Amino acid sequence: xxxxxxxxxxxxxxxxxxxxxxxxxxxxxxxxxxxxxxxxxxxxxxxxxxxxxxxxxxxxxxxxxxxxxxxxxxxxxxxxxxxxxxxxxxxxxxxxxxxxxxxxxxxxxxxxxxxxxxxxxxxxxxxxxxxxxxxxxxxxxxxxxxxxxxxxxxxxxxxxxxxxxxxxxxxxxxxxxxxxxxxxxxxxxxxxxxxxxxxxxxxxxxxxxxxxxxxxxxxxxxxxxxxxxxxxxxxxxxxxxxxxxxxxxxxxxxxxxxxxxxxxxxxxxxxxxxxxxxxxxxxx
Amino acid sequence: xxxxxxxxxxxxxxxxxxxxxxxxxxxxxxxxxxxxxxxxxxxxxxxxxxxxxxxxxxxxxxxxxxxxxxxxxxxxxxxxxxxxxxxxxxxxxxxxxxxxxxxxxxxxxxxxxxxxxxxxxxxxxxxxxxxxxxxxxxxxxxxxxxxxxxxxxxxxxxxxxxxxxxxxxxxxxxxxxxxxxxxxxxxxxxxxxxxxxxxxxxxxxxxxxxxxxxxxxxxxxxxxxxxxxxxxxxxxxxxxxxxxxxxxxxxxxxxxxxxxxxxxxxxxxxxxxxxxxxxxxxxxxxxxxxxxxxxxxxxxxxxxxxxxxxxxxxxxxxxxxxxxxxxxxxxxxxxxxxxxxxxxxxxxxxxxxxxxxxxxxxxxxxx
Numbered sequence: 001x002x003x004x005x006x007x008x009x010x011x012x013x014x015x016x017x018x019x020x021x022x023x024x025x026x027x028x029x030x031x032x033x034x035x036x037x038x039x040x041x042x043x044x045x046x047x048x049x050x051x052x053x054x055x056x057x058x059x060x061x062x063x064x065x066x067x068x069x070x071x072x073x074x075x076x077x078x079x080x081x082x083x084x085x086x087x088x089x090x091x092x093x094x095x096x097x098x099x100x101x102x103x104x105x106x107x108x109x110x111x112x113x114x115x116x117x118x119x120x121x122x123x124x125x126x127x128x129x130x131x132x133x134x135x136x137x138x139x140x141x142x143x144x145x146x147x148x149x150x151x152x153x154x155x156x157x158x159x160x161x162x163x164x165x166x167x168x169x170x171x172x173x174x175x176x177x178x179x180x181x182x183x184x185x186x187x188x189x190x191x192x193x194x195x196x197x198x199x200x201x202x203x204x205x206x207x208x209x210x211x212x213x214x215x216x217x218x219x220x221x222x223x224x225x226x227x228x229x230x231x232x233x234x235x236x237x238x239x240x241x242x243x244x245x246x247x248x249x250x251x252x253x254x255x256x257x258x259x260x261x262x263x264x265x266x267x268x269x270x271x272x273x274x275x276x277x278x279x280x281x282x283x284x
Numbered sequence: 285x286x287x288x289x290x291x292x293x294x295x296x297x298x299x300x301x302x303x304x305x306x307x308x309x310x311x312x313x314x315x316x317x318x319x320x321x322x323x324x325x326x327x328x329x330x331x332x333x334x335x336x337x338x339x340x341x342x343x344x345x346x347x348x349x350x351x352x353x354x355x356x357x358x359x360x361x362x363x364x365x366x367x368x369x370x371x372x373x374x375x376x377x378x379x380x381x382x383x384x385x386x387x388x389x390x391x392x393x394x395x396x397x398x399x400x401x402x403x404x405x406x407x408x409x410x411x412x413x414x415x416x417x418x419x420x421x422x423x424x425x426x427x428x429x430x431x432x433x434x435x436x437x438x439x440x441x442x443x444x445x446x447x448x449x450x451x452x453x454x455x456x457x458x459x460x461x462x463x464x465x466x467x468x469x470x471x472x473x474x475x476x477x478x479x480x481x482x483x484x485x486x487x488x489x490x491x492x493x494x495x496x497x498x499x500x501x502x503x504x505x506x507x508x509x510x511x512x513x514x515x516x517x518x519x520x521x522x523x524x525x526x527x528x529x530x531x532x533x534x535x536x537x538x539x540x541x542x543x544x545x546x547x548x549x550x551x552x553x554x555x556x557x558x559x560x561x562x563x564x565x566x567x568x569x570x571x572x573x574x575x576x577x578x579x580x581x582x583x584x585x586x587x588x589x590x591x592x593x594x595x596x597x598x599x600x601x602x603x604x605x606x607x608x609x610x611x612x613x614x615x616x617x618x619x620x621x622x623x624x625x626x627x628x629x630x631x632x633x634x635x636x637x638x639x640x641x642x643x644x645x646x647x648x649x650x651x
Binding site for chain 2: 011093094095098125126127128129130131132133134135137138139143144145146147162164166167168169170171172173174175176177186187228229230231232233234235236237238241244245246247248250255256258259260261262263265266269270273274276277278279280
């Protein structure tokens, strides 16, 4: 079985700061990490490879420095890493990104055998769109299984796969057929620690670097800014509310006095809320 | 993985905005605003009605019609859904009824949606950013090769009749306004609760246009074996709760989350947590409140020990009243809360729970 996992190197968004004057992202000192959602996809791929046999190829699109990310994923046990890097990919929106990745997956298939499963995380923490996975599926004409909480069964022989998919208000149990694209839900498995063996292997392993031509992209007009139907017109820092919180001042005293002051302040500010509370509390 | 951090270089982005070209001739016929109506198991997802409210404003600005798209198995049930759409602002409903469409599946829904778009040519198409809406939107946009902007927090029409879709990026640190200049339809998704629920106009009516699905069950690979409803049915209700209490790192230990739950219970509300609590594994991911979790619009939101990072603010600023409890008087949460108290949430929460319990039981007895 051949499994491709798409991962992305992202800035650790918890540590991002915006320059107060220029409203630009201050990237200096912000560490890059593997998009946390992608780790669940990677782990799931490694598990099924270990169980059913085969290889795991990881694929990313990004600047040359994304090689660090790839090496980390190799340490965790992936067999092969492809870094798609070319200036023509810069500024890609989700449509252009899914074009580049799907084309590269096609090339990966020609080179190392057609993939049976492509995994992605459910979304990234920087873009948060969850659009690239479905985009890749549509372009490759793979069956699309998003927000997968669990793979119940997978049989490479009969090509049958059964998954539990997070839907609105419940889980859908879906049966489909390989090849599939799966976007993996978070919290669905626990990431392994890399073994010493795979760490040593990763240190020696070569990260395959492909430019647009090597990846099989014939029309670079479909890539990067040129290939992106969406255009960012303005970037701005969110406006804070003009007025700050009214601070409830209480004398140092029993905490119950503070609590009563808080409740009084809530009801003073929003008189209707007490009847709402009575109604809700009665239902609970 | 997801999009390639499109708004990362603001300088380059600003340069790009001058690249506006004339809309290609074949797209000029695209007219009207559409909302995909998420209809499952006899219910319209509230986000679809919220989008009808927003779509109405866009349609009025463009001076075009607002249409809902309802897709499902039974024409009769979809007729009921259509009547609701009219009452929430739609002039017209496109109905695709076919037994194949009994449960949501990507292939037939994408087919139904793209066929409708190619036939009736809308200029704007809005979908809820639910698991269903996001699954469908990405496929439809890729099939149509048009632009799609996810998780918008504001939608507007600019002077050139173009949809200006504003969304947070980099976890809410920055906002960006995105246009789909030379392609149609202009697609956007919006998360539940981001837009207010419009007033229902009882008796308001409209037209229904039927369209058939040109697909047979044999064409569809993926089958739905069964649907397992969530036992913990409050999971999906956090976004729609009237009262929400949430905790942050100021709770200090995972055990203290109990204090948040107890207050929420006394108030008849629901509870959640900030992103760090999810990352630490103190609380389930679907209880995360903020840009990357749930957006809430309760009547009362109590944030206990939450510092108030931008990404959190984005998810809660629709609340009618925000009360912040934090030991740090300089915490950013006090910049957007309405009421604040500089106090330790761990000691104040139980007192607040008790005080509310007494107050509510007295008044209940009196009423």
